[in-house]
Amino acid sequence: MRTLLFIIQKEFLQIFRNKGMLPIIFVVPIVQLLILVNAATFEMKSIRVSVVDMDLSTSSRKLISKYEGSPFYKVVQTTFSYDEAMDQMQKGKVDVIINIPNGFERKLVRENLSKVQFVINAINQAVAGLSSGYCTSILIDFNRELMQDWLSPAQMAGLKNIQTDFSYWYNPKLNYKTYMVPGILVLLVTIIGLLLSGMNIVREKEIGTIEQINVTPIRKIQFIAGKLAPFWIIALFELAFGLSIGKLLFDIPMVGNLWLIFLSGGVYLFVILSIGLLVSTVTNTQQQSMLVTFFFLVVFILMSGLFTSIESMPGWAQQIDRLNPLMYFIKIMRMVLLKGSTFADISPHFWSLVVFAIMMSGLAVWRYRKVA
């Protein structure tokens, strides 16, 4: 036990002495949190619109003014030539073309039916989907107003109409930051835990110090525990630190019990550190370790449900994702922080993490014994 404590002490000494490491641990997370939370948003603002109005009628102007008045749209071009508008889209200067054909108003009055064309740049399908959604909702709004204008109140009352009202639970204002901060926090502690632990033992291999350690009576398990404990502590500290920033700067809700977060966090980090250790046993240089770690990180992060919803993945991908520890912890974080879930609610995810922890650490220690 004394040996273990001494190894931990030595590790901390080395970490805090490493001038490049301290900023990575303390400054980078703040910067990342600030940048990512503010930048990684799906909310659409200022969609650039080109209007091709061949009708030039009251109705067409009214429709266009609705887009001009919306905070989501910015009309950057008004023209009579569809080709000109298309040219702008080709150059990437326009996201949506609204094409109002000649006779738009006349048809509306005579035939009660008229058509408008939306041409949407779908290079980014997520943006395209949102744009078309916004476009349609504005058009529906326009329709309703038309009816109000043309029909008498009596006729209006005769129309059957279903009104939809939404109330958003757990995130009433649909605040994007509330949703992102817990996820990004998980990402941060994962990066810190995985990269640092994955590279640390490899580093001892690289500079040859492990040779000297291996001829001492230190047991392998002591050595590993002594190496991983400091990163476990640092990453948990990081989590607390990030939560405070989230509360102070972004005012994220903390409905549930924070101890639950730290309990799951502790288990989760144990999983991550074990993966890091496993990586460092199969690699020989810090470079190799970095590359392998990166590969896993990218897969874990993209499939974590942070940026895309897991439910919309194909079935096989969802099955694979059950092996993604990030996914569980992000779920737990969001459930506890936003919903105030109790242990019973998160227990399926929690126990999954526990199983992971046992499996990964067992595998890592077994591999480590074999190679070293």
Next chain:
Amino acid sequence: MPAIVVDHLAKHFSTVKALDDISFSVGKAELFGFIGPDGSGKTTLFRILTTLIVPDMGTATVNGLDVVKDYRKIRKDIGYMPGRFSLYADLSVEENLNFYATVFGTTVAENYELIRDIYSQIEPFKKRKAGKLSGGMKQKLALSCALIHKPSVLILDEPTTGVDAVSRLEFWEMLKRLKNNGITIVVATPYMDEASLCDRVALIQDGKLMAISTPSEVIKTYPWSLFSVKADDIFTLLNDLKSFPGVHTVFAFGQAAHVSFKERNMDEKLLSEYLLGKGHSGIKISPAEANIEDCFMELMIKT
């Protein structure tokens, strides 16, 4: 009982035979040297003795303990200094020493006597980071760390490589004192001059032991007559000597060339005239005593 017994040891890495059927033993408090070129198998042998790798064949014991079965016990008894500096460069001299003392379950104070001679020289720099020490000081620190748990066997892999001549000499003085304290020392070195400082030396090449005996006996076995030849232009001298009839070997040795002849009664005059005829000036020819290096070169040719 000898401190180290190695019996028919073999180890290969894929197709390379690093150690090929090696047997020897080292007595208690003996200073035993391994001489051989790079890649001859010294490090592999040391790594087996320090329980870092397991042999393919044969057995090795340290203090009667088997290196495979009793590796844990052996680790408490040996001090190992790898060829590469492998202490923590970002920890200070003091921190390194404390760390290794603790790891072995002891304290610096407890065994300070043993390392006092060595450590006192670097103690003024004890707050300095190990990575910032000079080559000689690094070696002294590494030796201190290897000794801090009072091992009975010390295994040193090329401890003086990259160290200046004065520090090398000092280092060997220290080894002698440790030996007098009853510590068995096995040391590998590529420097032939250091070999003569050992009690016994083993010449190793391509994983095979070519000779084991005391330095003076190794020299005695040298079979040919040897001359030291000097001239102003040493480079052409070497080439010209090689083409002189009856010459067995020619090696540069410092400022002179060591020339060996298979026949006992060589006429120095004949050689002198030959060299004059080749246009050499400042020629000096004198009979020379064979040293370890000459013997080693000779052994290398034979195999």
